[in-house]
Amino acid sequence: xxxTSALGRPKVSREAPVxxxxxxxxxxxxxxxxxxxxxxxxxxxxxxxxxxxxRGCGLQVSGDSGASWVAAAMPQLPEGVExxxxxxxxxxxxxxxxxxxxxxxxxxxxxxGVYLSASDDRARTFATSHRVLGPxxxxxxxxxxxxxxxxxxxxxxxxADSGVVxxxxxxxxGRSVSEPVEASDPGExxxxxxxxxxAGGGVKVAYFDLGSEDAGPQARPRSLVVxxxxxxxxxxxxxxxxxxxxxxxxxxxxxxxLAAPPAMAASADRTCLAWTDSRFGDPDVLLRCRSLSGGWxxxxxxxxxxxxxxxxxxxxxxxxADTGRIDVAFFDRRENxxxxxxxVSYSYSYDALRFSPNVFLNRQPFDATLRGGRPSTQAETxxxxxxxxxxxxxxxxxxxAWTDTRNHTPExxxxxxxxxxxxxxFASRRPPWAAPAGAATVALGAAGLWLFxxxxxxxx
Amino acid sequence: xxxRAVWLLAVVAAGILSTSCxxxxxxxxxxxxxxxxxxxxxxxxxxxxxxxxxVPAGRVVFDVTxxxxxxxxxxxxxxxDDGISAADHLRTTAEPPAVPLQNMTILQPEDEGTFAVxxxxxxxxxxxxxLVGPDGVNDAERGMIVEFRTRSQPxxxxxxxxxxxxxxxxxx
Numbered sequence: 001x002x003x004t005s006a007l008g009r010p011k012v013s014r015e016a017p018v019x020x021x022x023x024x025x026x027x028x029x030x031x032x033x034x035x036x037x038x039x040x041x042x043x044x045x046x047x048x049x050x051x052x053x054x055r056g057c058g059l060q061v062s063g064d065s066g067a068s069w070v071a072a073a074m075p076q077l078p079e080g081v082e083x084x085x086x087x088x089x090x091x092x093x094x095x096x097x098x099x100x101x102x103x104x105x106x107x108x109x110x111x112x113g114v115y116l117s118a119s120d121d122r123a124r125t126f127a128t129s130h131r132v133l134g135p136x137x138x139x140x141x142x143x144x145x146x147x148x149x150x151x152x153x154x155x156x157x158x159x160a161d162s163g164v165v166x167x168x169x170x171x172x173x174g175r176s177v178s179e180p181v182e183a184s185d186p187g188e189x190x191x192x193x194x195x196x197x198x199a200g201g202g203v204k205v206a207y208f209d210l211g212s213e214d215a216g217p218q219a220r221p222r223s224l225v226v227x228x229x230x231x232x233x234x235x236x237x238x239x240x241x242x243x244x245x246x247x248x249x250x251x252x253x254x255x256x257x258l259a260a261p262p263a264m265a266a267s268a269d270r271t272c273l274a275w276t277d278s279r280f281g282d283p284d285v286l287l288r289c290r291s292l293s294g295g296w297x298x299x300x301x302x303x304x305x306x307x308x309x310x311x312x313x314x315x316x317x318x319x320x321a322d323t324g325r326i327d328v329a330f331f332d333r334r335e336n337x338x339x340x341x342x343x344v345s346y347s348y349s350y351d352a353l354r355f356s357p358n359v360f361l362n363r364q365p366f367d368a369t370l371r372g373g374r375p376s377t378q379a380e381t382x383x384x385x386x387x388x389x390x391x392x393x394x395x396x397x398x399x400x401a402w403t404d405t406r407n408h409t410p411e412x413x414x415x416x417x418x419x420x421x422x423x424x425x426f427a428s429r430r431p432p433w434a435a436p437a438g439a440a441t442v443a444l445g446a447a448g449l450w451l452f453x454x455x456x457x458x459x460x
Numbered sequence: 461x462x463x464r465a466v467w468l469l470a471v472v473a474a475g476i477l478s479t480s481c482x483x484x485x486x487x488x489x490x491x492x493x494x495x496x497x498x499x500x501x502x503x504x505x506x507x508x509x510x511x512x513x514x515v516p517a518g519r520v521v522f523d524v525t526x527x528x529x530x531x532x533x534x535x536x537x538x539x540x541d542d543g544i545s546a547a548d549h550l551r552t553t554a555e556p557p558a559v560p561l562q563n564m565t566i567l568q569p570e571d572e573g574t575f576a577v578x579x580x581x582x583x584x585x586x587x588x589x590x591l592v593g594p595d596g597v598n599d600a601e602r603g604m605i606v607e608f609r610t611r612s613q614p615x616x617x618x619x620x621x622x623x624x625x626x627x628x629x630x631x632x
Contacts, residue, residue, distance in 0.1 A: 014523075014574065016521075016574070017575050018576075019576065020519060020577050021575050021576065021577055022578070023560050023562055024559040024561055043493055062494060063492075063496065064496060068496045069519075069576070070496075070497050070519050071578070072494070364565065407562065407564070409565075412560070414562075414563075416575075
């Protein structure tokens with residue numbers, strides 16, 4: 001267990017309801033994706049799915065770093081698209097908001113393609129949506145070159161019908177898309193991807209290798225792979241980050257019930273991956289990072305309950321702040337003896353070796369065995385409250401958003417998205433000399449005042 | 461002597477400024493930030509609600525506290541303008557019986573909870589606790605039921621709403 005005494009306990013905000021509850025309409029919101037504007041980190045956008053009463057998607061925005069949320073208008077659906085799902089959001093370095101969604105139509109229903117839209121006015125209006133991928137693209141993810149100034153290249157990664165993770169990019173906001181390239185080896189059987197883009201065009205794609213000999217939809221993650229683009233834009237190298245992944249029980253991987261991809265985040269000098277792993281006897285959240293100069297660090301257990309406690313921690317969200325702080329949030333059932341009610345825990349680290357004490361972000365636990373507000377048919381599956389948590393890292397605070405069933409009752413269906421912030425004192429982007437210099441100046445000043453008063457002549 | 465004191469104070473102030481100003485960065489975006497949603501603080505006591513006089517339409521966040529000594533459970537209903545009283549609606553004498561917009565979990569004494577709802581302008585709403593006590597009488601019958609109508613109001617009223625609170629009387 002790494003020592004955690006050096007890392008302070010963050011201050012946790014009140015939980016904020018992100019989506020409106022409507023039990024009468026049996027509204028079910030979930031599957032959040034969140035991003036903070038790099039030009040104004042008080043502005044945060046959160047896209048989410050709506051599973052009922054009619055399927056669809058929504059966009060909520062915040063002007064106070066996620067302390068409160070209001071609804072924003074979604075882009076107009078393209079002709080032939082009846083509803084949207086599977087959303088992702090990202091900002092470029094100039095503050096342009098990109099929204100990616102999969103369109104559906106028909107009674108079946110059938111996917112019509114993956115669409116990209118953008119907003120230059122903080123989600124007040126959106127440009128026309130462009131179809132960027134075909135209907136057979138599953139688990140599509142979005143990342144934007146974060147170079148300051150904006151107009152960054154938009155990168156896409158998805159799981160093709162052939163079972164291969166593909167990637168492409170667009171330099172004009174989705175009007176045209178490059179020829180897709182294979183990110184995973186066609187010989188591998190893989191899960192859906194996670195994606196990061198770095199300033200200047202570097203792209204990393206992470207996915208689980210499900211093992212080539214397994215057949216059928218029961219294939220389970222066996223190893224964690226990262227593919228990195230080379231100078232030509234193709235994925236010249238694939239690296240097995242962890243070859244000893246032990247999938248949580250009954251974690252379905254493919255064929256209509258996509259396994260959660262690993263969580264991935266990258267900064268200028270570090271790439272990190274977090275995922276659910278049962279190698280220590282029950283589902284835990286593990287993290288591995290690689291700095292520019294070295295190889296992948298050994299896997300670290302982020303949750304700080306007793307190893308093999310029997311309580312599940314799973315489906316992490318991950319982000320890296322500009323200050324280098326690594327933020328991890330995850331579902332956590334440690335406080336429920338029946339292992340069904342879950343909370344949301346948070347921890348941070350600066351070196352991927354030592355983690356802060358876990359703190360709960362939610363005050364009110366909720367039933368994790370509900371999916372879409374209804375009892376899950378896979379009640380033993382970790383992550384049955386949706387495809388994980390969404391995390392956005394600011395300089396001094398981390399924002400996490402999650403699918404939450406606290407408003408659900410046996411008689412009345414309800415599923416919402418809630419969020420909370422973990423604020424860290426003394427973790428702002430001030431230069432390293434500022435704090436000691438300020439403290440020294442204050443101490444000198446105080447000492448001077450004391451000397452001055454001591455030497456001052458006493459008036460008779 | 462006084463000059464030395466002023467000089468020392470200036471040095472101290474400069475030190476504090478150097479630590480605080482170094483972390484600020486001015487945003488350079490033209491579009492305004494989204495507004496905050498309206499917030500309504502509701503206190504559940506034994507057996508009444510304390511809540512703002514005016515509840516606006518649109519996105520409203522309810523922050524609910526149980527300040528009583530027994531558990532309570534807030535439910536929020538939207539009712540039609542049908543002339544039937546809120547109490548009768550909740551006794552299901554109306555057809556169809558009212559279904560809540562929100563049905564919070566039971567709040568024990570000192571517990572808190574929060575939820576958001578989208579309220580329509582000039583809508584008729586009812587807050588009630590329908591939790592049944594050990595004697596078989598529910599909280600609403602003891603007075604924990606209150607009807608309100610949403611209003612579109614100027615900002616000044618919304619700011620005052622937090623200050624102007626009501627204690628409801630029994631409608632049962």
